[in-house]
Amino acid sequence: MSAYVIAFANQKGGVGKTTSCINIAAACASMGKRVLLIDSDPQGNTTSGLGINKKSLKSTIYEGLIGIKTAEECIIHTSFQDLDLVASNIHLAGAEFELMDMEHREACLKNFLAPVADAYDLVMIDCPPSLSLLTVNALCAANGVVIPMQCEYYALEGLTQLMMTIRKVKQTYNPGLVILGILITMYNARLNLSVQVLDEIKKYYADKLLPVTIPRSVKLTEAPSHGEPALYYDPYNKGTQAYTEAAKELLGRI
Ligand SMILES: Nc1ncnc2c1ncn2[C@@H]1O[C@H](COP(=O)(O)OP(=O)(O)OP(=O)(O)O)[C@@H](O)[C@H]1O
Ligand SMILES: [Mg+2]
Secondary structure (H helix, E strand, O other): OOOEEEEEOOOOOOOOHHHHHHHHHHHHHHOOOOEEEEEOOOOOHHHHHOOOOHHHOOOOHHHHHOOOOOHHHHEEEOOOOOEEEEOOOHHHHHHHHHHOOOOOHHHHHHHHHHHHHHHOOEEEEEOOOOOOHHHHHHHHHOOEEEEEEEOOOOHHHHHHHHHHHHHHHHHHOOOOOEEEEEEEEEEOOOOHHHHHHHHHHHHHHOOOEEEEEEEOOHHHHHHHHHOOOHHHHOOOOHHHHHHHHHHHHHHHHO
8 A cells, every 4th residue: 555645834934844744654664664764844943843963864865856866765754663764954945946947846755655655654855835836746745734823923825825836736737735734723711812823724624623732842852852753742732642642633634
């Protein structure tokens, strides 16, 4: 069976894409799934969050996308069980430009992944904060999208645009693509605004909204500086446990 591919996408910056991608991947791996994480952001936060030094890398997603390295050459076995990584660093910033001239430029990630898809149960792609060609590549390679979102005033505006992009990719390149869920991150139920925005999201996207919300948690922000998913850094933290619940919910939707 080929891996189920999940893209974590939202063009808004700092909404919790990377934190969600790493921690849901780690939770799934702890439940016995073989997981491959793809860092598809030039910021390389997933890479450093797993304790990998971004500067010393020879085979990253950049070399993979432009076709000079195979997935097998790019895969790093991390120190966490059942959790592999294709890393990224700032070189990926140039890929956008180089991909422009390639045939089927939207399918580079899908083609890169194809030879290793059978070796995993899940592939999780951390997207950059843009609706660029890198995100389009992730959406073309994916079976499902998870949309991490913060309950802020402008959150819904960005969501409409993202939904339009997802619809376009679905129509043009990837008819099977589904929205697996909207995941509310950094939620604070004591803030009126957060509660109001959540109500608004429920009004329009009730069927997509995951029943689990991720609370604000300092441990979730500390874990990457220790190069670990929160599950290893502080397994009993409420943020960690919320991610485990979110992972279970997503696995149930696949
Ligand atoms: N539940 C949480 N509680 C507290 N802080 C959080 C939580 N989730 C994420 N953060 C922090 O918020 C910041 C943004 O999170 P993250 O990097 O995951 O977002 P992102 O969407 O990947 O950002 P970018 O768009 O830059 O890639 C980080 O400093 C992260 O540690
Ligand atoms: Mg990120």
